[in-house]
Amino acid sequence: MVPFAGWEMPVQYEGVIQEHRAVRGDAGVFDVSHMGELEVEGPTARELLQTTLSNDVDRLQPGQAQYSLITNDAGGIVDDVIVYRLDEHRYFVVVNASNRETDFAWFKERELRGSDVRDVSDQYALLAVQGPRALERLDLAKGTPFTFELAEFDGVEVMINRTGYTGEEGVELACMEEDAVRVWDAILARGVTPCGLGARDTLRLEVCYPLHGNDIGPDRDAVSSGLTWACALDTEFTGVARLRELKERGPDQKLVPFVMSEKAIPRQHMRISVSEQPGGGEVTSGSHSPMLDVGIGMGYVPAESAKSGTELVIDVRGRSKRAEVVKKPIYHKEQ
C-alpha cells in the first residue's frame, strides 16, 4: 500500500504484470474511489462549464459524457476531467484526486449567479471494470463510449459509465460510498481480477493516455500536450486565445510516445537528447510494457523531432540508451 493524495492505495494485489495481462486478456477491476467528483447545478451551470472547460459542453445531451480540460490563461492544464451531463441543468465532473481541492476552488471562484458547485467526492465510490470480457462478466450489453445510464447492479443502484483509462472495453461504476464494498465483492465474485495502481499506470501508458502531474500540467499547454482535440477552439473559455495562437504557429515542444531500441526502462524526469544535441527533452512517463516486453514512455521533445521514426537518446542514470518516436498508441490490440 502507498499513500496517494490522502488515500492508502494498493500498487498491486498479486503482481503488476499479471494484473496488466488480466485486463488485456480478460477483465480487471480498479478501485478508483480516490477520484474527485464535483456536482455543478443550476440554470447557469452550462455557461460556467463552457467558460472554464476546453471542450464544447453544448455538444452534451443528458446521458452523455465528455473528456475536457480545465485550462489557465496560458492554456496550461489545471486538470483533465470527464464531464457527465446528468439532466438539463446538472453536471457531474470527475477530477483527479490530487487536484480535487484546486479544481473545486477554481470553479467556486468563477461560480455564476444561478450555478452551484459542490464537492461530493466523499459520497461516491468509483470502480473501473476493464478488459475484453468486462461486459460479459458483468452481464452488460455493449454501450456507446462516453455515455452513461443509471441501473441496478447485483441489487445496488449504480451509474454505469462507458469510460475507462486502459484502452480496453469496459465501464466505470459509480455508486454511493456505503455500497462500495458490496459492489466490489460482487464484481470479484464474477471472476474479475483486482488490479492496483501499478497496472493502471502501465495500461494507460501503453495506449498513451496522459497522466496529469506527469505528462500534462499547468505549465504545459494543451497544444504541446497533443490535446487540441479536446479543445473547442471556436468556443470561449479561459486560455483559448493563447491556444488558438499556439495552434496557428505550432508549439515549440510536443509530447511524443517512444519505444526503447535498447534494453532499458525510461523513467520520469530523465533527459532526452535529439540528434546529438544534449538535453532538449524530458521523459514525463516511463515504464516497462508488459505486452511488448520493452521499455516505453512519453516525453516532450522539440517539435521538429516529434515525427515518428525520430531517434532519441535517453539518459538512463548516466548511460545513453536509444529510443524511437512512435505513433499513438504504443500498443495496438491487433498485435
Next chain:
Amino acid sequence: MASSESYPDDLLYHPEHDWARIEGDEAVLGVTWYAQDALGELVHYEPPDVGATIGKNSSYGEVESVKAVSDLVSPLSGEVLEVNQKVVDAPETVNEDPYGDGWLIRIRLANPDEQTQLLDLEAYRKVLEEA
C-alpha cells in the same frame, strides 16, 4: 512462476539481500528470495561488463521491476568473469529461481579473506527477522 521462500544453507549472505556461492577462488553472486519478492517481477537487468573490477559493498549493476530500480550490491571484491545472459534476456528468471538459473555474475575473488565478513544462514535470518 514465482518461487517459494527459501534460503540455502550453503551460501554466504550480505545484509543488503545478496548471496555468494564460493567456488575455489571464484564466486557466483545473486539476490535472495527476499530481495526478488520485495522488488516484484523483474523486467530489466543492467549487468557490469565482463572484465570490470567490482568492490565489496559497492554497486555492480541494477535490476528493475515495473515500479522500482534497485542497485546490486556486491558482497565481495573481484573481477567479473561472466554475466548470466539468461537473466539479461529474461530477467524474471531471478523470480523463478533466485539461487539457480537466476544467478547474476561470476567473479574471481580479489580478496578471499573478505568472505569471513559475510553472514551465514543463521545470521542472515536474523537480518530478515528485523527487516
